[in-house]
Amino acid sequence: MQNSSLFTFVGQIILNGSGNESFYTYQDFPSIPDEPLFHLLSKLKQYGLPTLFTIGIILNVLSGIIISKTELIKVTPFVYLMAYSVVDSMYLLAKIVPWASERVYNVYVIAGICQVFYYLSFLTNFLEWWITVMLLCERNYVLFRPDNSRKYCSPFRTKCALIVISVFAIVCHLYLTWTSAVIEHNGMKMCVVIPENVEDINVLRKIDTAFSFIVPIFVTLSLIVSALVKWAIGPSKARRDIRGFSSASVVIRRQSNDYQSIKQKPEYLIGFNPKLFTTRRRISFKIIIIVLFILLICLPHDALKARLILLNGGHTATLQEIGWLGLMSEIYALNFGLKGVLYFIIFPEFRMAAWRLIQVNLLSKCNKEEKEMCTEV
Secondary structure (H helix, E strand, O other): OOHHHHHHHHHHHHHHHHOOHHHOOOOOOOOOOOOHHHHHHHHHHHHHHHHHHHHHHHHHHHHHHHHHHOHHHHOHHHHHHHHHHHHHHHHHHHHHHHHHHHHOOOHHHOOOHHHHHHHHHHHHHHHHHHHHHHHHHHHHHHHHOHHHHHHHOOHHHHHHHHHHHHHHHHHHOOHHHHOEEEEEEOOEEEEEEOHHHHHHHHHHHHHHHHHHHHHHHHHHHHHHHHHHHHHHOOOHHHHHHHHOOOOOOOEOOOOOOOHHHOOOOOOOOEOOOHHHHHOOHHHHHHHHHHHHHHHHHHHHHHHHHHHHHHHOOOOOOOHHHHHHHHHHHHHHOHHHHHHHHHHHHHOHHHHHHHHHHHHHHHHHHHHHHHHHHHHHO
């Protein structure tokens, strides 16, 4: 493989794939060795990413619809899960654009589009960790102060907190838009950091790494330990909740043959009390499962990325490290595409709301068609 091809290959892994432009250098690289790691990475990039994008977008959209259209939107943990769906979709979109640009039409080398999707890759990484921190803070408050949690842990306050952290992240990452550009290297246009800004970006990326990964990961681990300790020393009722955490907590209304019984605003989860549901200890247990899934998928990638940024100064990453980072980046993307599967598995309320939503829509459609037929007659 020629040097220019390797330059492109490394640029795709580092800049377009992971958003780690601090490792990007403008030197000539040696040829890529014929190693299984790079062959595997090439296959994952070619076939795995579009598959994950398709599945992930579908799951994220469905999760958002199920939560927003049912009583689950009144439960604060599910408001955070809906925020995950939005952020995850943005990340997948930012990741698929460079992939599609290589194979369909290269929009990634258009000024403006280059900066926007490059910006989104960092923005979503930041929001993913801090939404996790906020979710665990809310769960810890529920565990330690259950009496006050019904008052203070409301969907409105949760949405306000999410808006504040989102605005903060949007403003703080704006520097990415004016320090990157489309430049030409060896006759090839690429979306990269502007060469004269590389030194400044290295400093900013170290600061960003501290607040996008190091601080939230330590806070996350502390909150998990705190929640588990509280769970362990809690009342025996908590143990009964663990044994029954997979059982349904609501009853689904059976399908009625009388279409007229469907209300204008149907009740999807019968007997569902959002405030009471929010304070249940088993919900905290399930949220911790989701957070552990995020840690399992994201921690190796972010830890290696942080090490390269903070210790290597952004210029001395070896080809082997670049290969492993690229592989971890593909695994890292699973977090943004498969969380919806977890929601279906561990939350019976989520499955029930989804099924009831389908029932109501089908019955409403049948009812509408029946009325149209009667009108025609």
